[in-house]
Amino acid sequence: MTVPLFPPVSSIGAHSASSGAEPLADGPRFVKTQRMTRWHRVRSGVRYANGRTVYHLWCQGSVSDTGFIAKESLASDAEVCGPCDGRAVGAGQEPAGPDGRLLVFGPRDLQPPAVCPGSRSEHLTQAIPPGTVGRCLACLDLHPVRAMGGPYDPRSAITRHAPGAGLVTPCPFHRWKHLEAADGAVLRCACGRVLRDPASAAA
Numbered sequence: 143m144t145v146p147l148f149p150p151v152s153s154i155g156a157h158s159a160s161s162g163a164e165p166l167a168d169g170p171r172f173v174k175t176q177r178m179t180r181w182h183r184v185r186s187g188v189r190y191a192n193g194r195t196v197y198h199l200w201c202q203g204s205v206s207d208t209g210f211i212a213k214e215s216l217a218s219d220a221e222v223c224g225p226c227d228g229r230a231v232g233a234g235q236e237p238a239g240p241d242g243r244l245l246v247f248g249p250r251d252l253q254p255p256a257v258c259p260g261s262r263s264e265h266l267t268q269a270i271p272p273g274t275v276g277r278c279l280a281c282l283d284l285h286p287v288r289a290m291g292g293p294y295d296p297r298s299a300i301t302r303h304a305p306g307a308g309l310v311t312p313c314p315f316h317r318w319k320h321l322e323a324a325d326g327a328v329l330r331c332a333c334g335r336v337l338r339d340p341a342s343a344a345a
């Protein structure tokens with residue numbers, strides 16, 4: 143038995159598409175290495191191209207496939223890392239626990255941004271003739287296009303807006319932070335993963 147995992151949010155230098163790293167959808171409930179004094183909870187997991195698996199813990203540490211034990215349930219006197227368990231339960235990884243208390247935890251790096259990443263971005267603006275309105279490639283909404291920037295950085299781009307309902311499904315590693323347009327309306331992460339390809343969506 144496993145629990146659902148969250149996306150392994152990473153900095154842009156890590157986990158490029160060419161690295162072959164894949165996020166894991168689920169993983170073990172409680173983990174512990176020989177050196178750990180208590181049991182920890184898994185937030186996310188990555189399988190690397192070389193077959194290695196690394197699980198990241200809610201309390202910032204990690205365990206890799208060499209040398210940890212995983213358990214589905216623990217004895218009542220087993221010591222469990224409080225930050226790990228509280229965050230795991232509060233984020234919804236453990237719907238039934240603990241003790242009927244309603245824990246809440248919303249990891250900030252998983253929330254959709256308040257301002258659409260396409261805002262004020264020339265690259266993410268798809269101009270629609272005659273050019274006063276454009277489509278945001280991040281969320282597909284239509285917004286006015288304005289000249290902006292200064293004399294050193296002139297550009298014409300879509301205005302600042304909240305993400306529309308069509309906001310692209312984010313990169314599992316880098317979220318919405320590094321969106322790029324490639325070949326027309328294809329949207330990808332700077333790591334190389336294609337996030338939206340209108341050509342394949344139409345098929």
Ligand SMILES: [Zn+2]
Binds near residue numbers: 201
């Ligand atoms: Zn922990």
Ligand SMILES: [Zn+2]
Binds near residue numbers: 281304
């Ligand atoms: Zn947008």
Ligand SMILES: [Zn+2]
Binds near residue numbers: 332
């Ligand atoms: Zn990415």
